[in-house]
Amino acid sequence: MSQSADTAVPAAPGVDGRPGAGAELVQSLGEAAERRPRSRNVGALRRLVPFARRRKGDAVGALVFLIGATAATLGLSGAVRLLVDALTAPDISPERVNLWFALIGAVALALALSSALRYFFVTKLGERVVADLREAVYAHILTLDPGFFLRTRTGEVLSRLTTDIQIVESLMATSVSVALRNLLTLIGALVLLVWVSPGLTALVLMIFPFVLAPLFLFGRRVRRLTVSTQDQFAQAVGQAGETLDALETVQAFGGEAAAARSFDWAVERAFETSLRRMTARAVMTALVIALVFGGVVAIFWLGVHAGLRGEMSWGALFQFAFLAVMAAGAVGALGETWGDVQKAAGAMDRIAELLDARPGIAAPASPAILPLPSKGAVAFENVTFAYPGRPDAAALRNFTLSIAPGERVALVGPSGAGKSTVFRLLLRFYDPDQGIVRLDGTDLRRADPREVRERMALVAQDSPLFSGSAADNIAFGRPDAQPEDILAAAQAAQARGFIEALPEGFQTPLGDRARSLSGGQRQRLAIARALIRQAPILLLDEATSALDAENERLVQAALDEAMTGRTTLVIAHRLATVLKADRIVVMDQGQVVEQGTHAALAAQGGLYARLVALQFGQAA
Structure with missing residues (x-):
């Protein structure tokens, strides 16, 4: 019997008895x-x-x-x-x-x-x-x-x-x-x-x-x-x-x-x-x-x-x-x-x-040495990129953006505009199909991905946590962190209070993916993990989206302090976060369509003004 005959199987029944998806x-x-x-x-x-x-x-x-x-x-x-x-x-x-x-x-x-x-x-x-x-x-x-x-x-x-x-x-x-x-x-x-x-x-x-x-x-x-x-x-x-x-x-x-x-x-x-x-x-x-x-x-x-x-x-x-x-x-x-x-x-x-299996992203044989200390300068030069398996659906098209050291830039745009893709290319999870992404003037393709990522701290919209203790999760951002560093990061992220209220404090096991915590508590732990890293570049992907109004205010104050002296890219929809940015970059269909301050962009009556009106109301 042939191999195909040995392994051929019928479709599985779905809910109504027919083959299911x-x-x-x-x-x-x-x-x-x-x-x-x-x-x-x-x-x-x-x-x-x-x-x-x-x-x-x-x-x-x-x-x-x-x-x-x-x-x-x-x-x-x-x-x-x-x-x-x-x-x-x-x-x-x-x-x-x-x-x-x-x-x-x-x-x-x-x-x-x-x-x-x-x-x-x-x-x-x-x-x-x-x-x-x-x-x-x-x-x-x-x-x-x-x-x-x-x-x-x-x-x-x-x-x-x-x-x-x-x-x-x-x-x-x-x-x-x-x-x-x-x-x-x-x-x-x-x-x-x-x-x-x-x-x-x-x-x-x-x-x-x-x-x-x-x-x-x-x-x-x-x-x-x-x-x-x-x-x-x-x-x-x-x-x-x-x-x-x-x-x-x-x-x-x-x-x-x-x-x-x-x-x-x-x-x-x-x-x-x-x-x-x-x-x-x-x-x-x-x-x-x-x-x-x-x-x-x-x-x-x-x-x-x-x-x-x-x-x-x-x-x-x-x-x-x-x-x-x-x-x-x-x-x-x-x-x-x-x-x-x-x-x-x-x-x-x-x-x-x-x-x-070989990673598509790997360090070159002779990786370029990134400048020390890092300034945190970021540049995208005519970048075009499509995810594997979707070559005809480019996530970024001729995307060009320069961010100065210490600048706070908010990326705003409708879903699918390519905002998260900017983060993934900057972290070198992928390389662009065309164009260049630079960090402190160095083409990321010529750099070791580990060295690139050591200079960045990410807080995602739904940051995964692990099943260890709260201290373990915070120290994941910097394995050599001392207990006082963990405590300071938790304090800065407004997480110290709820952590110390746990049965064993910072050493309390959090269970699978820390699901024993609320969404807001998990997010504050993720922020503490990013803060302890002390990286020159902060990447915040809706970092405060899971917080209520009071916690958002407290964490936003902590983030404002953490962003001081650091290059910060923020994917944001909330008006409070947008207003704190030095510059707002409006994206649509993988391109930059508008740039400027909140007041200037709102006055233009373009895409940003429409997004503000839809999400925050006319009073914004």
Whole structure:
């Protein structure tokens, strides 16, 4: 069956039983995932080699005790042969029997110790490699620009970071240990089999192509279905994440049942694909075991007849049987672990896609040095920009604006005029398609994005907070901040009062995204986080929109003080904020259409005057 046939799924039912929009989105993502190129082997697991090289000590320990455990296992066959030959000898004595049993006991003890140490070092190495992989993937995700997350849902990224890496962890912590042990056992057993009986060993080797065939034929299908299962499960997680992020909206519109049905559909599709994977793996395992042990029984039958004819000693026959069973067991175990390898390879394929993703915004090889100290001069020169995926809808068109150090500029305009885009380009989340954005005279394309952002402090309209304490959230703006700095920032943002009223004051856990606070309290915390940064440029995107009149007055006073000596860009609709600006820049359809003071622009009777009349009334 082709890959597309394996992964094709019907549309999920919507509220009325017809395919829903959410289901169509999931299905389209699934089809896109299936179109991604996939390797046809386990080559994706080579990406783990650099991580293993960093832990050479554990790797050497694992190899030494792996060889030791294998040698002890194979040594048991030799000890058994000596014992059987001694028991069948005509001059048998109790002392010799005791000697051979003592030898078997010593070999078993060596096997126990080496196996325990093998397990420890192999498992430690695997867990360490996976931990390093997890850290590397997350650190790499943090470097990706916002454009990547316009193409990839956060839930799918988190699925790869958790579920897929967990599959690789299962391989590295368990399956690799089993596979390496059985591989060395198989090789050693075959060498000894040739030494004991070349003829019977040749028959054993003739069976191998029949055993390997199911591994390769079904292994590819197992791996392909594993990738498909993980893709579909990641889409389900992404869909669930979107729903939970907007749970209040879902409940307000009575959409719980529809959301649950859509998620159920996605999970069921993943389960059906997983069921096909399990069936293929079960068939593969049955074929391998049947072929291996059927061949062993047939060869052992031939060996018994050879012993009866006196062509080989009974000790040699027992050793051959012991080694043959050992080799058969190793092949069977390798067949089991091969499915795990295929599954992990599919997961590693998806992880590699994250590691291979390159941020569109990155520091150049030789970044320009920004002037110190920063003056805070900003300039946009004939900038044109369209967001990825919307090349025909330019957010800015030939946008030109110069802001002097220490100047307060308010950006005003209707929704979609490009005001927030100005902030995103200045923070270098994106680069302009045409034109230049400058900071202190330096083209931002030539600068390191981290250095650019270190000179700016942002307060967004809905600034996200984190689940730590109030002190943690404020100090996020400056990790080296001292307690007195945190206190001063909270005081300046008019946040100290409500923070100290919390059960544990500044150390009170705020819960997921600080949702235990009101909108105004969250916004004041965000302002404190920006103030503690002490950056030369302040970016305020409706920073006081969530505050009531009294709090707005208090916070506005704090912002006025913070803006002193700093370049400030304000996206504002409220008249109080606009009046404080040195200059008002009116934007429409990505262009500057008017500039000036409030009085001058109101007198012109243009777009600004109409916005003021609509939003603030004729009295404004």
